[in-house]
Amino acid sequence: MQERLIAVLIYICGFALIFLTGAFIYRLMSPFICFRKGRLTRILLLLLYSGSCGMVIWIGDPNVLYTMLVFFPCFFLITRGQPAQRLALAMISFCYIMSVCAIIDSYVYRLDYYDYIVRLLRPAIFGGIYFLFRKRLPAEPVSLSSGMWKLMLGLSAMPFFSLIAVVGMTYYRYESVLVDIISKNQGLAVLPVILLGSLLLLRAILALADYERLQSESRLSALRELYYQSLQREQAQVRTLRHDMRNHMAALQGLLERGETDKAAKYAGELLGSPALSGGRRICAHETANAVLSVKLGELERLGIPADYQVSLPEKLSISDTDLCALLGNALDNAAEACTKAEKPDVRLRCRLEKGMLMLIVSNPLAGDEKPGLATTKSDSKNHGFGLPGMAEIARRLGGSLDACIKDGRFELVACIPQPGSD
Numbered sequence: 474m475q476e477r478l479i480a481v482l483i484y485i486c487g488f489a490l491i492f493l494t495g496a497f498i499y500r501l502m503s504p505f506i507c508f509r510k511g512r513l514t515r516i517l518l519l520l521l522y523s524g525s526c527g528m529v530i531w532i533g534d535p536n537v538l539y540t541m542l543v544f545f546p547c548f549f550l551i552t553r554g555q556p557a558q559r560l561a562l563a564m565i566s567f568c569y570i571m572s573v574c575a576i577i578d579s580y581v582y583r584l585d586y587y588d589y590i591v592r593l594l595r596p597a598i599f600g601g602i603y604f605l606f607r608k609r610l611p612a613e614p615v616s617l618s619s620g621m622w623k624l625m626l627g628l629s630a631m632p633f634f635s636l637i638a639v640v641g642m643t644y645y646r647y648e649s650v651l652v653d654i655i656s657k658n659q660g661l662a663v664l665p666v667i668l669l670g671s672l673l674l675l676r677a678i679l680a681l682a683d684y685e686r687l688q689s690e691s692r693l694s695a696l697r698e699l700y701y702q703s704l705q706r707e708q709a710q711v712r713t714l715r716h717d718m719r720n721h722m723a724a725l726q727g728l729l730e731r732g733e734t735d736k737a738a739k740y741a742g743e744l745l746g747s748p749a750l751s752g753g754r755r756i757c758a759h760e761t762a763n764a765v766l767s768v769k770l771g772e773l774e775r776l777g778i779p780a781d782y783q784v785s786l787p788e789k790l791s792i793s794d795t796d797l798c799a800l801l802g803n804a805l806d807n808a809a810e811a812c813t814k815a816e817k818p819d820v821r822l823r824c825r826l827e828k829g830m831l832m833l834i835v836s837n838p839l840a841g842d843e844k845p846g847l848a849t850t851k852s853d854s855k856n857h858g859f860g861l862p863g864m865a866e867i868a869r870r871l872g873g874s875l876d877a878c879i880k881d882g883r884f885e886l887v888a889c890i891p892q893p894g895s896d
Contacts, residue, residue, distance in 0.1 A: 486592075487592055490592050490593070490595070490596050491523050491524075491526065491527040491592075491595075492519075492523050493596045493600075494522075494523065494526045494527075494595045494596040494599050494600075495519055495520070495522040495523025495524075495525075495526055495527075496519065496523075497596065497599040497600045497602075497603045498522040498526060498566070498569070498570060498599055498603075499515075499518060499519045499522050500603055500607075500610075501599075501602065501603045501606055501610070501675075502522070502562070502566050503515070503518070504610045504611050504612075504613075504614060504615055505562055505614070505615045505675065505678060506518070506552055506562060506614070507552060507553050507554040507558070507614055507870070508551065508552060508553065509550075509551060509552065509553045514551045514552075517547070517550075517551050518548075518551050518552075521544065521547050521548065521551065522566075522570065525540055525544055525567075525570050525571075526570050526573075526574060526595060526599065528540050528574065529574075529578055530571055530574040530575045530578050530579075530640065531575070531578055531579055531640075532575060532579045532639065532640055532656055532657060532660040533640070533656055534640070535641065537571055537575070537636070537637070537640045537641050538637075538641050540571070541567065541637075544563070544567055545563050545567070548562075548563040548566075549563070554869070554870065555619055555622055555866070555869070557619065557622040557623045557625075557626045558617070558622040558625075558626075560626055561622060561625045561626040561629045564626075564629040564630065564632075564633040565625075565629050565632075565671050565674050565675065566671075567633065567636075568629070568632045568633050568636050568667050568668075568670070568671045569668065569671040569672070571636055571640065572632075572636060572664050572665075572667040572668040572671065573595070573598055573599065573668060574595070575636075575639075575640050575660065575664055576660075576664050576665065576668070577591055577594050577595060577598070578591060579657070579660060579664075580657075580661065581594065602672065606672075606675070609676070609679055610679075611679070611682070615678055615679065615682045616682060616685070616686075616870060617678065617681055617682055617685060618685060618863060618866065619862065619863070619866050621681050621685070625674065625677070625678060625681075628674060628677075629671075629674055631670065632666075632667045632670040632671055632674075635663055635666070635667050636664075636667050639656075639659055639660050639663045639664060639667075640660070640664075686795065689795035689796075689798070689799065690795055692795075692798065692799075692802070721740075724740065725737055725740060725741060728740060756770070756782070756784050757784045757785060757786040757824075758786060758787055758788045759786040759787065759788060759789075759790060759797075760788070761794040761797055761798060762784065762786050762797060762801060762824070765797075765798050765801045765802050766782070766784060766801060766805075766822075769801070769802060769805040769806070769809075770782065770805075772809065773805070773809055773812075773820060776809060776812070776813070777818075778809060778812045778818045778819065778820060779818070779819045779820070780819070780820045780821075780822065781819065781820070781821045781822070782820075782821070782822035782823075782824075783822070783823050783824075783825075784822065784823075784824045784825070785824070785825040785826070786824060786825065786826055786831075787826060790826070790831065790892060791892050791893055792831060792871065792890055792892065796867050796871065799863065799864065799867060800833060800864055800867060800868075800888060800890075801824070801833070803861070803863070803864050804822075804833065804835040804864065804886055804888075805820070805822070805835065807835075807861065807886070808820045808835050808836075808837040808886075810840075811837045811838065811839070811840040811884060812837055812838065812840075814840035815837070815838035815839065815840055816838070817838060818837070818838060819837070819838065820835065820836070820837050821834075821835070821836045821837070822834070822835050823835075826892060829891060829892055829893070830873075830889050830890065830891060830892060831873075831888075831889070831890040831891075831892050832887075832888070832889055833886075833887070833888040833889075833890075834885065834886070834887050834888075835885070835886045836880070836883045836884065836885040836886070837883065837884055838882075838883055838884070839879065839882060839883065839884055840884075861875075861877060861886075864888065868888055868889070868890060871890050871891065872890075872891050873888065873889045873890035873891055874888070874889050875887070875888045875889075876888075
């Protein structure tokens, strides 16, 4: 009875260590992953990581292939986002888990109490790696552009196929002592490189996310600077008008005393049309949206493009300033570019928060070179920001949608972004 109780306790401790190991892997990988809705998906990912790291992975053992057949479909069912992003993260996390397990299982088996050592080594190694990364992990999910995720997918293929070659394609090592020695030496040289490569890829994703965030903030800062400069110019005009007001009033009084009412009315009209009296442009309560729209609508005015806009946004939105800046700025830039090619240019803008959704509609006349879907029409598309595909990526990442269509002879762009906590 006592021996049975001890055996049960050993099994319980073994499963506890497996789940602890899975928890370390989950904590490391979760900031990179976009989960499907519901808390259950996070639990399923924890179970997937726990089950994967609990597998015995020998060099030359097909277990790695069996695990892969379960791991990748489950990972895709649990996560959402761009296919390149999901596949890259699946490959990185799979290589990370399998390389550590293969190193431990293949090179520690000759030691006494092998089973206990393996069970203790796995949480120790995965936990140590997590604590090394912990300070660098972001509080919010990592975000990269579509092109960057495709780059990471290509880079993650290298450690992945190296893992398959070293662990899965040496099955016949048991039939030859020489092949066994060669495969073991090969694994000893390559498996640590696969582990290091997986960790470096995670570090590279963090660095690229920081770089793209700084770029977005720089663009937003530039727009705000233009907005504040326009406010400063208006304030300077107000000070000048205030200084000259006595002279203007004297001139008006003189015209009226001489009975030249037409000239007085014309003079007064010129004063009323002064930018100093029109006041600063206040489009909506949201500071960032107001700054971006002020600059972009000012550019439309300088180009002589009429703009019909209705914007109603509160002071605070759940969407980040950089994403909002990218959506509004790119939508109006594309509309302005199309208008330069149209016979009768005009831009219509509608933006409001309604029933928990941020709605953005921008329409302009057809320029004649529109492509189906959200493809860019720029000849130098690689060097032109991210345009419509980038806007669609932002919408998908935030759980919304972006659609482009031809309606009543006009090109219309419609974005719908959920705003949690908004009515």
